[in-house]
Amino acid sequence: MPKSPVPDRSQTPARAGVPAVPAPVSASVPAPASTDVGDVISGAAASCPPVSSSLSGDAEPVIEVRDLTKRYGSHTIHEHLDLTVGQSEIIALVGGSGSGKTTLIRQIIGLESPTNGHISVFGHDITSIDRRTSHLLRRRSGMLFQRGALFSAMTVFDNIAQPLRELHTLSEDLIRDVVMYKLEMVGLSGRMANRMPSELSGGMIKRVGIARAIALEPELLFLDEPTAGLDPQASDEFVDMIRGLHHSLGLTVVMVTHDLDTVMMLATRVAVLAERKVLVNAPVEDVVRVDHPFIHSFFLGERGRRALLALPAARRARISELLDDGK
Numbered sequence: 649m650p651k652s653p654v655p656d657r658s659q660t661p662a663r664a665g666v667p668a669v670p671a672p673v674s675a676s677v678p679a680p681a682s683t684d685v686g687d688v689i690s691g692a693a694a695s696c697p698p699v700s701s702s703l704s705g706d707a708e709p710v711i712e713v714r715d716l717t718k719r720y721g722s723h724t725i726h727e728h729l730d731l732t733v734g735q736s737e738i739i740a741l742v743g744g745s746g747s748g749k750t751t752l753i754r755q756i757i758g759l760e761s762p763t764n765g766h767i768s769v770f771g772h773d774i775t776s777i778d779r780r781t782s783h784l785l786r787r788r789s790g791m792l793f794q795r796g797a798l799f800s801a802m803t804v805f806d807n808i809a810q811p812l813r814e815l816h817t818l819s820e821d822l823i824r825d826v827v828m829y830k831l832e833m834v835g836l837s838g839r840m841a842n843r844m845p846s847e848l849s850g851g852m853i854k855r856v857g858i859a860r861a862i863a864l865e866p867e868l869l870f871l872d873e874p875t876a877g878l879d880p881q882a883s884d885e886f887v888d889m890i891r892g893l894h895h896s897l898g899l900t901v902v903m904v905t906h907d908l909d910t911v912m913m914l915a916t917r918v919a920v921l922a923e924r925k926v927l928v929n930a931p932v933e934d935v936v937r938v939d940h941p942f943i944h945s946f947f948l949g950e951r952g953r954r955a956l957l958a959l960p961a962a963r964r965a966r967i968s969e970l971l972d973d974g975k
């Protein structure tokens with residue numbers, strides 16, 4: 649299991665009565681000028697555009713990957729890969745096992761270097777920035793690793809507190825308030841704080857992982873197979889939680905998933921990774937029209953069709969002929 653979570657960045661607290669995590673000051677990365685709770689809350693609301701499936705707005709993309717190539721030895725994972733993620737989108741990254749989904753995320757968050765190409769995050773080319781800027785950019789994003797990756801020897805409290813303590817600027821009192829608030833945000837009672845990860849269900853572990861990933865109020869959240877291993881009810885609860893966080897924090901989310909229901913319920917766009925590139929990055933009703941064996945088997949098999957039926961009626965109507973045939 650990965651040992652260290654990606655450090656997040658302090659950005660915006662979300663509730664009156666809970667102290668803001670002071671934002672690091674940087675010449676190169678814009679940080680909120682104020683740490684007053686009220687100011688930051690209204691600032692967050694004002695800067696949070698509505699969820700949109702369109703990239704045509706004026707806002708600069710949060711993530712821009714251009715002509716990316718990634719090789720391990722002679723094994724080419726990505727070749728001429730492009731991906732754009734707009735603000736407040738929820739991108740579902742889908743693709744066969746081993747197609748390079750996790751590797752793509754690891755490059756975007758700077759845990760792996762591309763062999764070639766450009767990746768910019770929040771307008772910074774992450775392949776050419778200095779370490780300090782890289783550190784600050786990482787603080788603006790949170791990550792839920794594929795296997796939860798909680799520290800097994802630490803309590804729930806200490807797991808969530810860990811990125812806050814790494815700042816070395818917060819008092820334990822403040823850390824306690826933030827941790828308890830994050831627990832509440834992910835739907836866990838404060839009584840869970842003293843539990844060990846081994847005492848938690850899979851769904852609870854994911855929630856704690858999310859609480860840690862949002863500890864520093866990131867603007868960008870990466871989720872690697874967040875509902876894998878969860879039963880259907882826990883998956884639905886997880887989807888509700890992400891939807892709620894997306895709504896309240898205006899997060900941009902990039903989520904690797906095989907879970908069709910999660911894709912239909914959350915994704916503003918689906919990016920399909922196949923043949924070493926992103927074949928299509930579009931709303932699911934456009935994706936399913938692309939003639940490709942992976943897309944066909946993933947979305948238009950029995951499970952895929954059933955999941956597509958959960959789309960809102962207007963979106964479903966756009967693909968009615970695809971849903972009707974072959975039954």
Ligand SMILES: Nc1ncnc2c1ncn2[C@@H]1O[C@H](COP(=O)(O)OP(=O)(O)O)[C@@H](O)[C@H]1O
Pocket residue numbers: 720725743744745746747748749750751752
């Ligand atoms: N550090 C590494 N060294 C060598 N090969 C790797 C490394 N990380 C991933 N790979 C290979 O890259 C390919 C894509 O892996 P991954 O991104 O984990 O796929 P996915 O998440 O889509 O299942 C796989 O063939 C995997 O074995």
Ligand SMILES: [Mg+2]
Pocket residue numbers: 749750751794872
């Ligand atoms: Mg993976």
